[in-house]
Amino acid sequence: MISTLVKKDDSFVSALEDEAIEVEHLLAEPKNDNVSVDGVLSFGEENLGKCLQMEDFSCGFEYGLRTSSGGFDSNTTQEGEEELHLGSEFSSSFENYALLGLDGFLDEVDEVDDLEATHGLSNACEDFLLDIEFEKAIGLDSGPREASYLGNSSSESQSPGLSGSSNGAVGISESSTATIPESECKNGALNKALTCELHGGSRSKCGCQTPAEDLASLELRKYDDFDNDEKSFLEASTISAVLREKRLRKPTRRYIEELSDKKSRCLKGGEKYSAAATKDTSLKVRSHNELHNIRRRALKVVPREKPLRGTSIQLVSEVRARRGRPKKQAPILVPESEEEPLSSESEDDRVTKKRSKKHDRRKHQRMWILPEVMKLVDGISEHGVGRWTEIKRQLFSTSAYRTPIDLRDKWRNLLRASGAQKPNKKGVEQKQEHSLRPLPNSLLRRVRELAKMHPYPRVRMSKKSCLSQVAPPMLPGPSKGAPSNLGGGRSVRRKNCT
DNA sequence: TTTAGGG
DNA sequence: CCCTAAA
Numbered sequence: 001m002i003s004t005l006v007k008k009d010d011s012f013v014s015a016l017e018d019e020a021i022e023v024e025h026l027l028a029e030p031k032n033d034n035v036s037v038d039g040v041l042s043f044g045e046e047n048l049g050k051c052l053q054m055e056d057f058s059c060g061f062e063y064g065l066r067t068s069s070g071g072f073d074s075n076t077t078q079e080g081e082e083e084l085h086l087g088s089e090f091s092s093s094f095e096n097y098a099l100l101g102l103d104g105f106l107d108e109v110d111e112v113d114d115l116e117a118t119h120g121l122s123n124a125c126e127d128f129l130l131d132i133e134f135e136k137a138i139g140l141d142s143g144p145r146e147a148s149y150l151g152n153s154s155s156e157s158q159s160p161g162l163s164g165s166s167n168g169a170v171g172i173s174e175s176s177t178a179t180i181p182e183s184e185c186k187n188g189a190l191n192k193a194l195t196c197e198l199h200g201g202s203r204s205k206c207g208c209q210t211p212a213e214d215l216a217s218l219e220l221r222k223y224d225d226f227d228n229d230e231k232s233f234l235e236a237s238t239i240s241a242v243l244r245e246k247r248l249r250k251p252t253r254r255y256i257e258e259l260s261d262k263k264s265r266c267l268k269g270g271e272k273y274s275a276a277a278t279k280d281t282s283l284k285v286r287s288h289n290e291l292h293n294i295r296r297r298a299l300k301v302v303p304r305e306k307p308l309r310g311t312s313i314q315l316v317s318e319v320r321a322r323r324g325r326p327k328k329q330a331p332i333l334v335p336e337s338e339e340e341p342l343s344s345e346s347e348d349d350r351v352t353k354k355r356s357k358k359h360d361r362r363k364h365q366r367m368w369i370l371p372e373v374m375k376l377v378d379g380i381s382e383h384g385v386g387r388w389t390e391i392k393r394q395l396f397s398t399s400a401y402r403t404p405i406d407l408r409d410k411w412r413n414l415l416r417a418s419g420a421q422k423p424n425k426k427g428v429e430q431k432q433e434h435s436l437r438p439l440p441n442s443l444l445r446r447v448r449e450l451a452k453m454h455p456y457p458r459v460r461m462s463k464k465s466c467l468s469q470v471a472p473p474m475l476p477g478p479s480k481g482a483p484s485n486l487g488g489g490r491s492v493r494r495k496n497c498t
Numbered sequence: 499t500t501t502a503g504g505g
Numbered sequence: 506c507c508c509t510a511a512a
Contacts, residue, residue, distance in 0.1 A: 386500095389499090412503090
C-alpha cells in the first residue's frame with residue numbers, strides 16, 4: 001500500500017511543487033498511519049459500495065468511484081481523515097444531487113472543469129436545495145405547480161429508468177431541505193449527517209453512512225468553538241478533492257492558479273484543524289503546522305476572499321458592480337438581508353465566491369430552474385412582455401442574481417425553444433427534443449400563447465412605423481395568428497401613433 | 499435608466 | 506451572459 005502511495009504521490013510531486021511539500025511531510029511520517037488505515041479502508045469500501053448503487057448515473061458513478069479510490073490511495077493519517085470528510089461530504093452531496101433529479105448536475109459538470117468540478121458539485125447541490133427550498137418558502141401563486149413541474153423535469157431529464165425513484169426523491173428533498181437553513185449556520189457535519197439520513201430514508205443506504213457520521217460528530221467536538229466549521233469542512237474537502245483530481249489528471253496552468261487560491265482560503269480551516277489536532281495526535285501536528293506555515297505564506301500572496309459569511313457581502317457588491325446593473329446596491333452594506341431573507345443569502349454568497357475567484361471573463365451564469373421559468377412566464381402574462389423591471393421587482397426581488405436583462409434573455413430563449421419565434425428561417429426547427437433540459441410541454445404551450453398575445457419585441461411605434469402605417473407594406477396587421485387578444489391580451493401588436 | 503438587439 | 510445603442 002505504501003508503495004502505491006509513494007508512487008502516486010511521486011508523480012504528484014512532479015506535478016506541483018507547493019503540494020509536493022505537503023505531501024513530503026506526510027510521507028515523512030507514515031508510521032502512525034496504520035492506526036487510521038482501518039477506518040479509512042472500511043469507509044472506503046462502504047463508500048464504494050454506495051457508489052456502486054448509483055450505477056444509473058454514469059458520470060456520478062465515475063466520480064464516486066474516484067472518491068473512494070482516492071480514499072484508498074492516500075492513507076496518511078492527516079489526509080486520511082480529510083479523505084473521510086470528503087467521502088461523506090461528497091457522496092452525500094452527490095446523493096442529494098442525484099435525488100433532486102440531476103437537473104443541473106450535468107450542466108455543472110460541464111461548466112466547471114477540472115478542479116472546480118468537485119467543489120462545484122458539492123456547492124451546487126446545496127444551491128439547488130436552497131433554490132427549491134426558497135421557492136417553497138416564497139410560495140407565491142405557483143406553489144403547487146412547482147412541485148409537479150419539479151417532478152416532471154426530473155423525470156424528463158434523466159434518461160435511464162430512474163424516474164420512479166426520482167419522483168419519490170422530490171418528496172424526500174422537500175422534507176430534507178427544511179433542515180438545511182438552520183443546521184447550515186450551525187455546523188456542516190451535522191447538517192450532512194441529517195441530510196444523509198433523510199435522503200437515505202427510503203433505502204438502507206443510511207447504514208453505509210454510519211462511519212462517516214461518527215467521524216463527523218467526532219470532528220464536531222473538536223471544532224466546537226467555531227461556528228463556521230462547514231466552511232473549513234468544505235475547504236478541507238475541496239483541498240483533498242483537488243489533490244485527488246491531480247492524481248488523475250495533468251495539472252493545468254489554471255489548475256495551479258486556482259489551487260493557490262484555494263490554499264489561501266484553506267488557511268482558516270487549516271488553522272483550526274491543526275489546533276484541534278494538537279490535542280489528539282502529536283505526530284500529525286508538526287507536519288501540519290509546517291504545512292500550515294506554507295499555507296500562510298500563500299495567503300499573503302493572495303489575501304483576498306475572506307471566508308466568513310458576513311464579510312462576503314463585499315464580494316457580492318463587487319460582482320454586482322461588475323455586472324453594472326444593480327449598482328446602487330453596492331454602497332449599502334446589508335442589501336441582501338432585506339432582499340434575501342432566508343437561505344438564499346448564503347446561496348448567493350456561495351455562488352459569488354465561486355464566481356468571483358475567476359479573473360477571466362468567464363460567464364458566470366446561473367442556470368434557470370423550472371420554478372423560476374414558471375415565475376417568469378407568470379410575470380410576463382401578468383405584466384406583459386417588455387416590462388422586465390416590473391417583473392423583476394415583483395417576482396424576482398428575492399433573487400438578486402436575476403437582472404431584468406436576464407429575464408428578457410430568458411424569455412428570448414424560451415421563445416426560441418417553444419418555436420414561437422423564428423422557425424430558424426430554413427424551417428430547421430431544431431425542436432426542444434435536442435435541448436439539454438427539455439421543458440415541460442405545458443410550459444411551452446404557455447410560452448407560445450404568450451408569444452401570440454404579445455410578441456417579444458414589444459412593438460413600439462417609431463416614427464417609421466407611424467409613417468408607414470398609412471400603407472402597411474406587407475404587414476397585414478391582424479392576419480397571422482390573429483392577435484385577437486386572447487384573454488384580455490393587450491393589443492400591443494400595432495399601436496397607433498397617437 | 500430601461501429596452502432592444504446582437505455577440 | 507455581456508455589451509451597446511436607442512429611447
